[in-house]
Amino acid sequence: MIKIAIKKELFGVSQKMELDVNLDIKSGIFLALAGQSGSGKTTLLRCLAGLEKSSGEIVVDDEIWQNDRLFLAPQKRCIGFVFQDYALFENLSVEQNLLFVQKDRALCDKLLKMLDLSNLKARYPAKLSGGQKQRVALGRAMMRRPKLLLLDEPLSALDPTLRTKLQDEILKVHSEFGTTTILVSHNPSEIYKMANLMIELENGKIVKNGDPKHILLKTQGSQKFVFSGTLLSLEKLDSIYIATVSIGQQITQIALDEQDGLKVGDKVNVSTKAFNLNLSKG
Incomplete structure (x- = not known):
């Protein structure tokens, strides 16, 4: 079980607001975070990762990551974080990017195979396509066998065909490792396909929480779609x-x-x- 009960003042699109999230989620779930730009989605991810400080409590599988007396540094939290801009080490090969996180060659080889990167393991990021870079970033994030995999719009810059392929890759990794995955996305079809829980933020507050199918398929009156x-x-x-x-x-x-x-x-x-x-x- 993951317990999140945090508050943080931040600046929204046009005014100050408070990120105020109180949420309990089951471990191993795939959660999608939706909402307008500036609603607090990325800030919530960064607070979970320990990249930003907030008040309140974060407990992951009975391990306290944050409370009023303790604040674990990012490197002490068992997380994987995949950014939109890949954030790869340009001077390291694909294989070296993964092994930089942890010298576990068996796990590295497993992830390279799962993500169809084995033939590219000696290549450097400058010689990779956008989709290949994103798969490397995903593989590197999983090298810690994280309890939390945080995905901040990792597929938004990709074309629709490649985006669909990467969605499948992420779901495969999520299922194989049994990690809890939290995805920030503005794409309803992506959320519908990947997530089994959806939360929508508005001005830092949770306004919708539930099954993506029920939320995304909700219509008014006799409307069909x-x-x-x-x-x-x-x-x-x-x-x-x-x-x-x-x-x-x-x-x-x-x-x-x-x-x-x-x-x-x-x-x-x-x-x-x-x-x-x-x-x-x-």
Whole structure:
């Protein structure tokens, strides 16, 4: 069991706010953290890792990492941290990057094989693709057999095909090692596929907590689906308006009877009702 009960003052997008998280989660779970930029997701990860100080308590499998008398340094916490920018040692080969963490060649070889890196073990980061670098970063994080694997949007810079492949790699490692994994992601399909628990933060507070399927599939009234997107343009054509909306990696157009106060740049929801597409502010 992992107990998190911490508070920390921080600056949000437009004002000061307090990160205030009180949460108990089962060990071995895959947790996804969602929420707008500036809601406190990355700060929460950094507090768990000991990279930032907060008040309160963190207990992992009965081991106290933090309370009002104790604060374990990051190197004394059994964590693996994968950043968006890889943070590899450029002067070390793939194999050396993993062995730098721990001189366990058997574990290194196992991870290289699991992550399809065995043929690249002598290569240096400058000669790797983005997806290969991310697999090295994941392998290096797992060299400590961490109790907590913290993933801060590690796949956001990758193309959709490679992103899907890396999702599979992360799930394979998570299952093999039985670690507790916490992933920060803005991608609903990624959260739906990977996580068995989802938490959404808003202004530093938990506003949603539960099964990703129930949270992400929740609709209103008789709507059959709801997708979030961004309004790219709104043009009048005869007696109707044509709204162009970006949803994930795709762009679609919707015919509207009225402008309804919409303006370019608005976050919007696209939904169906009685087989018609509806568009409303998000």
